[in-house]
Amino acid sequence: MGQKRHYRVTTPLPVSVADAFAYHERPGALQRLTPPWESVSLESSDQSLHVGSEVVLKTRFAGVPLRWVARHTEYDPPRHFADSQVSGPFASWNHHHEFRERVGAQPESGASLTDLVEYELPMGALGDFCGSSIAQRKIESMFAYRHRVTADDLQLIARYRSAPLRFAISGSSGLVGSNLTRLLTLLGHQATPIVRSKDHSSSDENDCAIAAWSDASEIEKFSDVDVVVHLAGKSIAGGRWSEQVKQQIRDSRVVKTRQLCESLATLKRKPKVLICASATGIYGDRGDTVLDESSSPGDDFLADVASEWEAACQPAIDAGIRVVNARFGLVLSVAGGALEKMLLPAKMMGGKLGSGNQWWSWIALDDVLGAIYHCVQSEGVSGPVNFVSPEPITNADFTRVLGRVLNRPPLFPAPAFGLRLALGEMADALLLASTRVVPRALQQSGYTFRFSELKSALRYSIGRDRLQSEAL
CATH class of the missing domain: 3.30.530.20 (START domain)
Structure with a gap:
């Protein structure tokens, strides 16, 4: 024994x-x-x-x-x-x-x-x-x-003392959507998935799903919804960008969002709030410039897509629905997204990408969830909202902090030409572009970040924190 x-x-x-x-x-x-x-x-x-x-x-x-x-x-x-x-x-x-x-x-x-x-x-x-x-x-x-x-x-x-609300969430099987669904349920709310068609709602757990791009009877289900959270869209990091892939990225965001908002606008009883995903890619590659929600858009592919994506919400705005465009930065979680992909190279002592001088605007997954909930509960919040931590960091500093948390020094940088050779245009847009974004709207509306400092966010996400036993 x-x-x-x-x-x-x-x-x-x-x-x-x-x-x-x-x-x-x-x-x-x-x-x-x-x-x-x-x-x-x-x-x-x-x-x-x-x-x-x-x-x-x-x-x-x-x-x-x-x-x-x-x-x-x-x-x-x-x-x-x-x-x-x-x-x-x-x-x-x-x-x-x-x-x-x-x-x-x-x-x-x-x-x-x-x-x-x-x-x-x-x-x-x-x-x-x-x-x-x-x-x-x-x-x-x-x-x-x-x-x-x-x-x-x-x-x-x-x-946020709140009566139970009815949420409908697109992209509910993704990293943010699945975790948001779980959190809302634990807070006492109801969360219903939004799917592309009735064929996607045949499983037992999706029996109550709303096929938002189907027929009028499905659209009418939104009359029982208080909040719509629209997160769905083709992954921008799923592979090299061909012209066909870029068109799919654009259509999955712009066309589907416009169709959804036009449908919501026709309802007699409309949802009170629409939280629609966007991205800090709307600012483009801006060097060391500090960017907030009042900053102008950039002029590259992702900036154009994000601008059109946000403009596609106009039918909902015109119909009196409060719309928040959630401009997501780099979402940190080991369960998916960028951090999951970074861990193996970091454990092998991989270092900065390109010059390392590019600014990365990051946010912990739990702050994404908390900020979405804050925007829902804060009636004065509308329009573009930067979902990033208050402390953006350069790529070189990011890799150093991650290396210290993992106890692996970042010895081997990845040259920009190698990244471009492997990933093409996507390398410049996702890895080498510099966007120094701050969360002005969240801070001014009173949101309290769970993680504003990268080291603590990484230690929490990767499991380096410890809670020792009390004396028995």
Whole structure:
């Protein structure tokens, strides 16, 4: 038998015990709280915390694929629930979640969350000798992530007291859309996917999907929607840009957006808000110039597409719908997008791209989600909004910070000619162009960033933060 080990951490939460428990009980909580750097996926769950309900996860242990089956063993809302491993990577695992009112705090904003884990490693004394420090680091990293996400998400409930809203989201299977859908559900809202046609809404989970570019009966479903979030569009980083690919990129944004907005404009009961994706590529390659929402567009392909994309929202504006054009910068997440692609080269000590002097305007994925929610809840926000952190950084400095977080010095730069040879026009537009963008509209409207400094965002995203156990 191995040694029984204990881990306990407590975090204050800015909401009531009931709100904190409800967040954990809603569908999607487990996926939201699973660190993105872990190779863990949900195989099955009835989305319940009741005694006897089981969750099956697919994961890896020492590189070997396995299933982790956990069964809920205690359920006492809104104070407590617990689960235990039925089978999986540990010899035993018992996890208790406790919610309490903090002493001296107001009941509506004074909860605390305590996670208490009792576990035993496999292979007895050998497992303790070989794996105890590894397991401890993984547990400390996992709960640092879980507690940070929980506290930050619940801060949205505390700040934006809102009746349940009905959202419709295009691109709901993408990086931003899938995470936004999960967050909105945990905050107590309803999120419905928007799909291209009825053929794309045949799965059980998409039975209520809206085929926005189908027929009038589908369009009428938007009458029951409060907020539309339009994120869909052909990936601009999926391969070299031929003229055909560039036309597909343009049409998937401009044509589809105009059609959607024209349809929304015909409704008797219209959505109150449309959040439509755009991009900081609208500014073009601008060197060291500091760019905010009042800056003029650039004159290259991406700038032209983004300008037309935003103009395609005009029918919705004319119909009285509040429209926000979310100009996304470089979205950071290890679950997809640019950072995921950067990790392997960075681990192999890859360095700056080209001169490294080009400015990159980045934003953590969780700030994308938080800023979208902020724009929905802030009636004074409309028009272009830069979704970037307050601290843009040069590519050379970005690679140095990433290297320090990974403990890999960026020794091998990628020359500009090599990038152009491999990627063509896309290299200049996505990797070598300089856009020094600041989030003036978000800051002036009072948005509070979860991550304004790159190092902390990367440590959080990659799993380098640790939350040590309290004394037991």
